[in-house]
Amino acid sequence: xxxxxxxxxxxxxxxxxxxxxxxxxSAASTAPGQVFAPxxxxxxxxxxxxxxxxxxxxxxxxxxxxxxxRVTLTNLDGSGTLTGDYAKVLSSTGKAATGTSxxxxxxxxxxxxxxGYYWITRAQLYIQSLGFGSTLPxxxxxxxxxxxxxxxxxxxxxxxxxGKLTITFGxxxxxxxxxxEVIVHEYGHSVQDNQVPGFxxxxxxxxxxxxxxxxxxxxxxxxxxxxxxxxxxxxWDSTSYTSTVPHCLRRVDGNKHYPEDLEGEVHADGExxxxxxxxxxNALGPKLADTIIIRAQFDFTxxxxxxxxxxxxxxxxxxxxxxxxxxxTAAFAARGLA
Numbered sequence: 001x002x003x004x005x006x007x008x009x010x011x012x013x014x015x016x017x018x019x020x021x022x023x024x025x026s027a028a029s030t031a032p033g034q035v036f037a038p039x040x041x042x043x044x045x046x047x048x049x050x051x052x053x054x055x056x057x058x059x060x061x062x063x064x065x066x067x068x069x070r071v072t073l074t075n076l077d078g079s080g081t082l083t084g085d086y087a088k089v090l091s092s093t094g095k096a097a098t099g100t101s102x103x104x105x106x107x108x109x110x111x112x113x114x115x116g117y118y119w120i121t122r123a124q125l126y127i128q129s130l131g132f133g134s135t136l137p138x139x140x141x142x143x144x145x146x147x148x149x150x151x152x153x154x155x156x157x158x159x160x161x162x163g164k165l166t167i168t169f170g171x172x173x174x175x176x177x178x179x180x181e182v183i184v185h186e187y188g189h190s191v192q193d194n195q196v197p198g199f200x201x202x203x204x205x206x207x208x209x210x211x212x213x214x215x216x217x218x219x220x221x222x223x224x225x226x227x228x229x230x231x232x233x234x235x236w237d238s239t240s241y242t243s244t245v246p247h248c249l250r251r252v253d254g255n256k257h258y259p260e261d262l263e264g265e266v267h268a269d270g271e272x273x274x275x276x277x278x279x280x281x282n283a284l285g286p287k288l289a290d291t292i293i294i295r296a297q298f299d300f301t302x303x304x305x306x307x308x309x310x311x312x313x314x315x316x317x318x319x320x321x322x323x324x325x326x327x328x329t330a331a332f333a334a335r336g337l338a
Contacts, residue, residue, distance in 0.1 A: 019301055029078040033071050033102040033114045038180035039236030040067040044089035047245045049175045049236070056107035069225075071116070073102060074120055082113055087120040089113045089146045109148070109193055112177035116146040116169065119183040123220045127191070130291045139294060140194040144187065148177050153206030154240065158189035160197075165190060175242025180225075181217035182233045182249075188213030191294070198302040205304050206266035212293075214252055219281060219290055231278060252278040258306055258336035272335050274308060279331035284324060292317045292328065310337035 040049050040058070044067055058064040076082040080098050082089040089097070094109035096234040104111040124140065132139040147168040154172025167186045169177040176182045192199045192209055214233045222230045229235070234249035242248065250267065252274040262269050281289040296316035300309055310332040317328035332338035 001317075010247060012089060016277070023276060028074070029076040031073045031076055031100055031102055031337065033073040033118055034068050034104060035068045035115050036067055036178060036236070037071075038119075038221035038227070039178065041235035041239060041247060042065070042181075042221075042227040042229065042232065043067055043225065047239075047247060050239055054107050054175065054270055056105040059105055068105070070103070073118055073121070082117040084121060086124040086141070087117045087142065087144050087146060089117055089148065094148065098144050098203070104261050104277065106178060110224055111144075112148045112175055113195065115147055115180065116167075116177050116183055119180045119220075120144050120146065120167075120187055122224055123184050123187050124215070126220050126223055127294065130287060130294065136291075136295060137298065140187075140191045142194065144190055146177075148175075155187050155269070158186050158193070160190075160193050174237045177239040179234050181221055182237050184217040184220045185213040185233070188216040189217065192297060192300075195294075195297045196302055197298045200266075200302065201306070202303040203262075203264065203266060203269070204306045205238070205300075205302060205309075207269035208300075208304070208306060208309055210267045210270030211252075211277065212270075212297075214250055214270060214274045215277040215281075215293070218252055218278075219286055224288060250274075256335070260336075272337075273309075276310070276331045276335045278336060279334065280328050283327035283331065288324065290323065292320060307337050310335075314338060 037043060041047060044064065058067050077083050077087060080100065082097050082102065097110035097113045101116045102110070104114060125137050128134070130139070133141050135237065142165065145166045147166060154170050156167065156169045157178040158167050167190065169175070169182070189209055192212060200206045217233055218230050221227070231248055231251050231253040232246055232248040233251065235247050238247045238249040246249055250271055252271070254271045256272045256275065258272050261272065277293055280293065284292070293313065296313040299312040299316070314325060314328050316331065318325040329338050
């Protein structure tokens with residue numbers, strides 16, 4: 001039977017509305033996944049765990065199996081791939097994770113892809129929970145491209161040079177994308193580059209970048225999955241190249257002082273900055289501290305010195321009252337920065 005013209009138009013409009021509704025739903029799709037939270041060493045408190053060439057020896061042991069956590073992946077685009085509002089795993093990173101469920105174990109390439117997607121998304125959602133993007137300007141509210149296991153060295157890095165916002169994760173030792181704190185550390189560079197394009201063009205600014213990356217890693221992991229030694233950065237990844245216990249890539253609770261403890265190496269010097277941020281967190285609590293720390297970075301410059309960055313952060317703290325300003329000032333003064 002032929003439809004009347006009016007009925008045909010109504011049916012067409014209904015289909016358009018249905019399609020628009022489906023598109024809106026897909027932009028916020030979810031799926032089950034499996035991750036480390038934040039990593040097996042920090043989570044289980046077992047310092048003797050080793051990489052064993054990506055072997056899934058965790059599943060066979062009931063005690064170690066607890067390192068796997070079932071989670072809900074959010075902000076997916078509904079395409080059946082690890083693509084969403086804030087992260088996209090490139091399809092060239094080994095066998096791609098696809099489908100409606102993303103539950104893998106560490107012996108599978110897809111496990112690290114899920115780790116990257118999940119922890120980048122959680123880091124961005126944590127930043128938004130502080131008010132950035134609502135009551136405050138948005139911070140790095142953009143899609144981050146992730147390359148897993150493309151780089152053979154035991155190193156990871158963020159690159160904005162191509163305009164593609166790419167984070168590349170290395171596979172030497174423990175694969176870097178198996179440790180949430182390595183993932184979020186690299187995301188910290190993307191955060192600062194978004195707030196201050198080209199950030200880190202001097203040794204001091206580079207050290208601030210590394211220190212902030214370490215701090216963001218521990219504050220996000222502490223928010224999502226608290227552990228006994230939160231000041232230890234990348235406990236799992238560092239088992240491959242550290243002999244001391246606990247295994248830590250670096251710590252955010254050291255006692256370095258500016259300028260006499262500067263070594264001219266940005267990662268080492270970044271421990272001065274990260275300790276100041278850690279003290280601010282302990283004094284003010286994570287939410288207020290992280291709001292001040294991140295908000296202050298809008299006033300940084302690409303080549304800023306540590307004392308100047310400390311002054312900018314103290315000024316921002318003043319927006320939250322005299323007690324906050326005193327606590328932030330004291331934290332930086334203890335490091336020789338105020």
